[in-house]
Amino acid sequence: MNGLVFLSDISKVYRSRRREVTAVDRVTLGLDPGQIVCLVGESGSGKSTIGRIVTGLTDPTAGDLRYGGVSARSMSRRELKASRLAVQLIHQDPYASLNPGMTVGATLAAPLKRHEGLSGTELSRRIRTLLEDVGLTPSGLFEPKLPHELSGGQRQRVVIARSLTVDPKVLVADEALSMLDVSIRVSVLQMLRGLCDDRELAVLFITHDLAVARQFGDGHTVAVMQQGRIVEHRDTATLVANPEHDYTRDLLRAARHEGLRSRHSPHPQSVPATNAPAMPPGR
Ligand SMILES: Nc1ncnc2c1ncn2[C@@H]1O[C@H](COP(=O)(O)OP(=O)(O)OP(=O)(O)O)[C@@H](O)[C@H]1O
Numbered sequence: 001m002n003g004l005v006f007l008s009d010i011s012k013v014y015r016s017r018r019r020e021v022t023a024v025d026r027v028t029l030g031l032d033p034g035q036i037v038c039l040v041g042e043s044g045s046g047k048s049t050i051g052r053i054v055t056g057l058t059d060p061t062a063g064d065l066r067y068g069g070v071s072a073r074s075m076s077r078r079e080l081k082a083s084r085l086a087v088q089l090i091h092q093d094p095y096a097s098l099n100p101g102m103t104v105g106a107t108l109a110a111p112l113k114r115h116e117g118l119s120g121t122e123l124s125r126r127i128r129t130l131l132e133d134v135g136l137t138p139s140g141l142f143e144p145k146l147p148h149e150l151s152g153g154q155r156q157r158v159v160i161a162r163s164l165t166v167d168p169k170v171l172v173a174d175e176a177l178s179m180l181d182v183s184i185r186v187s188v189l190q191m192l193r194g195l196c197d198d199r200e201l202a203v204l205f206i207t208h209d210l211a212v213a214r215q216f217g218d219g220h221t222v223a224v225m226q227q228g229r230i231v232e233h234r235d236t237a238t239l240v241a242n243p244e245h246d247y248t249r250d251l252l253r254a255a256r257h258e259g260l261r262s263r264h265s266p267h268p269q270s271v272p273a274t275n276a277p278a279m280p281p282g283r
Contacts, residue, residue, distance in 0.1 A: 003069055004169055004202050005054055005087065006030040010063035011228075012049050023049040025228035026063070031170060031202035038205045038213035038236070040251060041225030047206045050225075051172045054204055056084040085115070088163035092175040094155035098147040104131070104158050105143035111165040130161040135191050153184035160192060164199075171196065174206045189216055210248075211255040214240050224248045 012024040024046045039047045052058035065072045067083035091097040108127045112118045131139035134157040177185045223233035232245045243249045
């Protein structure tokens with residue numbers, strides 16, 4: 001199990017001349033196809049560092065990172081590059097991650113040409129399908145647009161479409177929807193979840209907000225991080241209804257405090273915070 005990506009006893013220490021920060025402290029975590037793990041914790045708890053380790057942007061200080069059961073340490077450069085291409089990162093800020101001078105069509109065409117060798121009608125067909133998959137229809141309307149001509153939600157849909165161009169097996173979404181308005185966030189969240197289910201993608205979904213994790217991670221698991229450690233990792237519904245760790249309870253309270261509690265909840269003490277409808281099963 002956990003064949004796609006596996007972090008075994010991973011630690012990351014950032015060292016400078018003046019101080020040493022243990023960002024990640026002996027974390028073990030894995031992802032199989034179609035599996036979603038939501039990583040939740042307050043700012044500075046080490047979530048992004050884990051995301052960066054999984055995507056290969058940061059090397060761990062200790063522990064073993066495995067792709068497809070093979071240790072990254074024992075891979076050739078070429079194998080490592082291929083393994084990392086199968087892990088795509090969706091950034092928080094769609095403004096920063098899109099080239100302002102490139103149309104939507106060109107943004108998607110570039111990786112399709114480079115990595116898949118596509119051209120001509122096959123290239124056009126893939127661009128059209130990707131735009132439809134992320135809900136940007138009619139696709140012909142969006143292809144010639146520049147990022148500044150799109151809304152925040154549309155931009156993030158383009159970023160998601162671009163991450164799918166290389167046919168990844170794993171997505172790392174690091175606060176990917178936190179810059180969007182709540183109403184837009186819900187629809188993008190549902191679209192992303194649907195795509196992941198349809199394609200059996202494994203997802204590491206990083207968020208500070210347990211209410212968002214509860215929605216996206218419905219039917220899967222949530223891992224709670226505090227000071228570099230995973231203090232609780234359980235089935236989403238169980239963790240939210242019956243948190244074991246004080247810190248998880250604090251996060252639940254914080255989510256409620258943000259006013260995201262379900263208006264329809266019959267058990268306000270035991271049900272997570274959200275004012276958005278829970279996603280239908282399997283979406
Ligand atoms: N490049 C770096 N150099 C030094 N310290 C770092 C570096 N990156 C992160 N840190 C520190 O490591 C700790 C964990 O940071 P990290 O960004 O992983 O947490 P996080 O939970 O994702 O927080 P946030 O939600 O604010 O991004 C923090 O104390 C942070 O200051």
